[in-house]
Amino acid sequence: MNRVAPRAVKELVPLKLRAKNYPVVMSLLLATIVAGASLPAPAGVLRELYAQYKARLETLASTRAPDEAVYQLFSYNAFTLLALSAPFLGPLFAAYTAFSLGLTVKAVAYAEAKSTLALVLSLLATPSTWLYMLAYAIALTESMWLTAAMLQRRAPALELTLALLALAASLMLLSATLDISLAALTGPATP
Secondary structure: OOOHHHHHHHHHHHHHHHHHHHHHHHHHHHHHHHHHHHOOOOHHHHHHHHHHHHHHHHHHHOOOOHHHHHHHHHHHHHHHHHHHOOOOOHHHHHHHHHHHHHHHHHHHHHHOOOOHHHHHHHHHHOHHHHHHHHHHHHHHHHHHHHHHHHHOOOOOOHHHHHHHHHHHHHHHHHHHHHHHHHHHHHOOOOO
16 A cells, blocks of 8 residues: 555656646746737737737637637637647747737737727636636646657656646637637627
């Protein structure tokens, strides 16, 4: 009996180490979003981003069934999740994605004459935002662990990586469902 308990605790060590990274990674993602929303950008870039944002909203609004909209939103975010989990390139793609989100918030504020700070706070007040950030933090942490394993020329713990990526994908699905449900409750103008 004593031999089983230490082994079980030892198997949880990699998970605990990864879990300690999640708040740090989420903070870095948040800082990058705020940087994207805070830095100056040319008006032409902001108009183009706003047009892309509105086109995406129209695509989601044109779906006949809510589950189709959830699927579209989830599939887009699942591709992003996979890219974030890629060894070596995951952190670069995460920085690009988070900065682009911040820049899109700035574009919406510019085009709709709203406060950028109010939109960032609104984004952060949405529960789905935190689910997305946790899912992205899990994927990005796995990217870092896979990169470290490859650089050290050791076999990565793929079982744990796949389980955590499945958890992240589940969080993405829940988040997409919350987004579409909130949009349906509040009306067509809500993203």
